[in-house]
Amino acid sequence: MSCNWFQGRPDVMAPAQPVEIESIDRDRFFGPENYEAEDGLRDAVNAALLLDQPLLLTGEPGTGKTQLAEKLALELAFPLFKFETKSTSVAQDLFYTFDHVGRFQTAQVSKDAAALHASNFIDFGALGKAVVQSLQAAEARALFPAGNLPAWYSGPGRAVVLIDEIDKAPSDLPNDALNEIERHYFRIRELQGGLEVKAAARQRPVLVITSNSEKQLPDAFLRRCIFYHLQPIGHERLRRIALRRLAALQVQSGPLLEDALQLFFDLRKPEYDLRKRPSTAEFLSFVAALSREPGALPEQALQPAHARRVLATLVKAPEDQTVAARHSMIAAASR
Ligand SMILES: Nc1ncnc2c1ncn2[C@@H]1O[C@H](COP(=O)(O)OP(=O)(O)OP(=O)(O)O)[C@@H](O)[C@H]1O
Ligand SMILES: [Mg+2]
CATH class of the missing domain: 1.10.8 (Helicase, Ruva Protein; domain 3)
Structure with missing residues (x-):
């Protein structure tokens, strides 16, 4: 890809002789293929894999926390599901959100049971997708409208889940999700009176959590994680x-x-x-x-x-x- 140099002069509108530069292919230059994990980080990842525990990464911005998850997914050939934490995120968002308004509006115009089925209004979050990904197709179908599996499902298999910048979330989020994160399950209240969806043994998601500071995270949460701080x-x-x-x-x-x-x-x-x-x-x-x-x-x-x-x-x-x-x-x- 190439584009013109910006000149910033009042007389330059569309230059008669544009000076072209070849811009940097960001994906190729910055991509996870050429990520190199330091020895301590590699060992921490392996400990997390061995023990099926989440890996919590801290370190200065730009030290490679987020990209570690991308490299891990690439190297293990697992799909990567990313959760980008917002200041409004709640624990349930990790698993799924439910469109109550959409369902209410549909109910105003339709009495069709299939159209009103709760599965139409569920949007799975990163950790929810990874849990579903671990299930056999027949089991996973029960969670989707008319049993149609979504494009992101390529199971049964494992996935890497990145919960990026968890410190951005209100302090309740880590505490609220403790048990679900540890035991890889969640409950969908709107399906079958509270359907529990639990990751298949041996196909559990690999969880990478990043934070710019471990200070805000509760001890009970830290206790459940493998921790690694990326040094400069x-x-x-x-x-x-x-x-x-x-x-x-x-x-x-x-x-x-x-x-x-x-x-x-x-x-x-x-x-x-x-x-x-x-x-x-x-x-x-x-x-x-x-x-x-x-x-x-x-x-x-x-x-x-x-x-x-x-x-x-x-x-x-x-x-x-x-x-x-x-x-x-x-x-x-x-x-
Ligand atoms: N160990 C590494 N090997 C190769 N490239 C790296 C490494 N660490 C960082 N980089 C480069 O730095 C860029 C930024 O890394 P990344 O986004 O993972 O940082 P971060 O720690 O998540 O930062 P932030 O806290 O700001 O989100 C990557 O796109 C990559 O190009
Ligand atoms: Mg990052």
Whole structure:
């Protein structure tokens, strides 16, 4: 995919000679295929798999919490069901929501028992889908209108469920879902006077829960999880990850990448005291943008002018941008 460079000048409307750039294929560059889990994280995942317990991940934004779930699903060849937590989420949303208004409206215009059947008004949430996914097709059919299985059902089998950013939810949510999460079941009140749907043994969902802080989570919830905190990334691993991701763009390594790494790790030093330290994700954006920067060649050192033009990918506060711009000039001058 390519598009025109934005020029931002009052005289430029539709440029006579547009300057085209090849934009970054985000899915290819940032995708989970090239995710590399650190050893401790790999061990925590395996402990969670072994014990059938949820894995709770914390860590700074951009350290790879969400993408771990995507990589896990990819590697185990399980479908991934995602629950994106909102400030209004309640425990039941993890399993299903019921459209009471829709059913009421349908009842105004129809007396058809099939049209009014409760299964027409159920929308399964991520964990609900994963539990249904574990069931034999014959059993799962009972939950759907006219026994028609939905497109997302590919069971019987296991699935990865990502409950992303659980700390966004009201504090009741983790407590309210404790038993259901632990025992992989839920109850649909509107079906058959309260139908219990329970994951088939050996086909239980693999649950990954992310949070930007473990502080708000109740001890009873933490007790049921395998916990792993992602530490900020080290130099060698970040180089490896960046190299693999740049290779997907057919970009070579060289002094440019080494200087970019140095700038990144310098900026993370306590003495710069950045309001928001850049993360793995921001570094990858920085090198991806640099790879498209005219004149920034992989085999040459990083020039301050090039660094400054793509600095907005790396630092996210006004005072941090000033520090980073100054630092990139000092680093270049001292080479
Ligand atoms: N270990 C890793 N290996 C490869 N890429 C990584 C790794 N960690 C992070 N990334 C890159 O960083 C990006 C952001 O990761 P992700 O969205 O998982 O972070 P996060 O911890 O969930 O952040 P947030 O808390 O802001 O949601 C990913 O798209 C990926 O490109
Ligand atoms: Mg995330």
